[in-house]
Amino acid sequence: MLDQKVKQTSREFAKLLICTGSFVAESRYIAHSLFTLMTPRLHQWYSALRSRLKVVLKSGAEQLTTDSGNIFQHLEPFLKAHGTMALSAKVLSTGSPLPPIEKGVTRLYSMRFCPFAHRARLVLAHKNVEYQTVNIHLGKKPEWFFEKNPNGEVPVLEKDGRIVYDSLVVAEYLDSVYKKDPLVPEDPYCKAQDDMIINYNGSKFVPNYYKIINTKGEDKDAVDTMMKALQKFEDVLTERGSKFFGGDRPAFVDLMIWPWQERFSILGKYPLVDTSMSKFPRLKEWQALMKEIPAVKECAQTDEMHDKFVVQWKGGDENPFDVGLN
Numbered sequence: 155m156l157d158q159k160v161k162q163t164s165r166e167f168a169k170l171l172i173c174t175g176s177f178v179a180e181s182r183y184i185a186h187s188l189f190t191l192m193t194p195r196l197h198q199w200y201s202a203l204r205s206r207l208k209v210v211l212k213s214g215a216e217q218l219t220t221d222s223g224n225i226f227q228h229l230e231p232f233l234k235a236h237g238t239m240a241l242s243a244k245v246l247s248t249g250s251p252l253p254p255i256e257k258g259v260t261r262l263y264s265m266r267f268c269p270f271a272h273r274a275r276l277v278l279a280h281k282n283v284e285y286q287t288v289n290i291h292l293g294k295k296p297e298w299f300f301e302k303n304p305n306g307e308v309p310v311l312e313k314d315g316r317i318v319y320d321s322l323v324v325a326e327y328l329d330s331v332y333k334k335d336p337l338v339p340e341d342p343y344c345k346a347q348d349d350m351i352i353n354y355n356g357s358k359f360v361p362n363y364y365k366i367i368n369t370k371g372e373d374k375d376a377v378d379t380m381m382k383a384l385q386k387f388e389d390v391l392t393e394r395g396s397k398f399f400g401g402d403r404p405a406f407v408d409l410m411i412w413p414w415q416e417r418f419s420i421l422g423k424y425p426l427v428d429t430s431m432s433k434f435p436r437l438k439e440w441q442a443l444m445k446e447i448p449a450v451k452e453c454a455q456t457d458e459m460h461d462k463f464v465v466q467w468k469g470g471d472e473n474p475f476d477v478g479l480n
């Protein structure tokens with residue numbers, strides 16, 4: 155009930171975000187639900203405040219308050235402390251104008267279920283970078299999107315007129331711009347070893363993941379090749395004798411192959427695909443450890459959502475990209 159009230163006041167909330175300069179946008183960009191406007195850090199803010207929220211009637215209008223004042227009084231100090239940006243969770247499509255760009259603000263053009271964009275989000279989360287997200291309707295792209303990336307693909311990173319696209323380039327660029335908690339190994343030989351795994355993932359795991367989806371799990375060759383890829387990952391972890399590909403903590407390679415590992419279990423609905431990981435104990439352990447990494451948690455979607463997206467996307471839904479949003 156309270157959540158319902160919160161949703162009703164989302165426009166007011168969004169207006170406040172605009173006033174505080176944290177989100178420059180016009181009301182047409184504002185998603186209907188408060189939750190769809192929230193970055194993970196805004197979620198933190200809301201969660202901390204939630205138990206103290208009350209809905210009161212003031213001057214005939216419902217307002218959200220807490221025991222120590224209007225909900226929005228709490229937001230400004232939070233935003234000052236965290237510099238958090240709101241995000242447009244719902245996709246922008248053909249005809250949607252480009253949301254105004256603010257100086258000094260990092261923006262990611264993305265799509266909530268894109269594993270390549272997932273790579274960029276993982277690095278941004280790992281580095282604790284505040285950024286705005288503009289989600290793109292990949293079936294009906296806004297005209298201006300091709301000015302950001304002539305290939306018309308997400309992810310695209312933009313800050314102060316500097317544009318970078320292609321997930322691996324974006325991820326490595328972010329790692330070199332934000333030096334804290336480095337991800338790419340310093341040692342060129344180690345980097346080369348890791349890059350070979352990332353490339354192997356790209357040539358063996360990724361295309362077969364899509365082949366399996368496109369054939370509703372019936373392409374046995376694709377399933378076999380994917381299992382071989384899992385065996386290869388298992389062997390690398392065994393050879394390295396470490397918990398993560400990067401050693402005792404996740405490195406660039408771990409984050410770059412993770413998006414498809416997160417999605418792997420949704421293939422379990424196809425009889426030919428064994429997602430139990432019983433043959434790959436080290437990789438299974440790695441998956442469990444990865445799920446506990448804060449950046450992975452922050453960017454994770456549930457199996458249910460990944461599956462819903464795939465079902466709607468492959469079912470020809472006009473807009474599968476907003477799955478799960480009101």
Ligand SMILES: N[C@@H](CCC(=O)N[C@@H](CS)C(=O)NCC(=O)O)C(=O)O
Pocket residue numbers: 265267268269270271292306307308309319320321322
């Ligand atoms: N090589 C690109 C691939 C990115 C990519 O394929 N993104 C998909 C979404 S998951 C996309 O934008 N597709 C739009 C299209 O192909 O029209 C990268 O690594 O960033």
